[in-house]
Amino acid sequence: MAGCAAGLQMARGNNSAAKCKGRREGVEKIMKKFKLYFDKEKEEAWLNGMCSRGLAMTKFFLGFYTFAPCEPGAYTYQVDMPPASRKFFGWWGRKREYVSFVEGTGAEYVCSWGFWVIFRKESAKGEFKLYTDIESRILLYQRVRLLFLVLGLYDFVVSLLDTYNVWNYAREFLLEKGSLPEFGGSPVVIPGLALMYLITLAMLTMAARFTVKIRRLKQEKIFS
DSSP: OHHHHHHHHHHHHHHHHHHHHHHHHHHHHOEEEEOOOSOHHHHHHHHHHHHHTTEEEEEEETTEEEEEEOOTTOEEEEEEOOOOOSSGGGHHHHHHHHHHHHHTTTOEEEEEETTEEEEEEEGGGOOOOSOOSHHHHHHHHHHHHHHHHHHHHHHHHHHHHHHHHHHHHHHHHHHHHSSOOOOTTOTTHHHHHHHHHHHHHHHHHHHHHHHHHHHHHHHHHHHO
């Protein structure tokens, strides 16, 4: 009996060790990558490329993508911006309805961030595209363009106000002290302004790019 008990304890110990090892290996296989994408199509291509290498995206937060092991090419990813609601607070309810609608097609909701939603579908279930006709793609690009345009104009106004405040401070300092301030106590002032203008440029550039895409689709629609 003592031998049996010892054997059972050893078996339980081995099972526990195996489970712990499996958990450690699972944790080790989880991968995080940092990337910033402004173009949804490039983001989709990257996510599907990662999946083809056996890494399926499962989470996103502040530019950090989390990947878990999967069979190479197991999923097809799509990045989407659902249609907005006329009422600001009604947008979230509209978003939930839209997610439920897409899930009803056999797709899986992965995560959302701001106005963006990421879906995926098992490749074995067939091709996965949320927008297959020209008109729906035009409407999508118009929504994306509007977002970049609003963000770009907002950043531009904030940048101008900050520039005005810095200029006034420097001018008053020059009149009072006879020299320009060194901003020694605020080393991030000038780089911060430069960053704001760069963000503005990036947002407006993306708005312009989507304008070009919309025009091309409209031409394609005319000649198709």
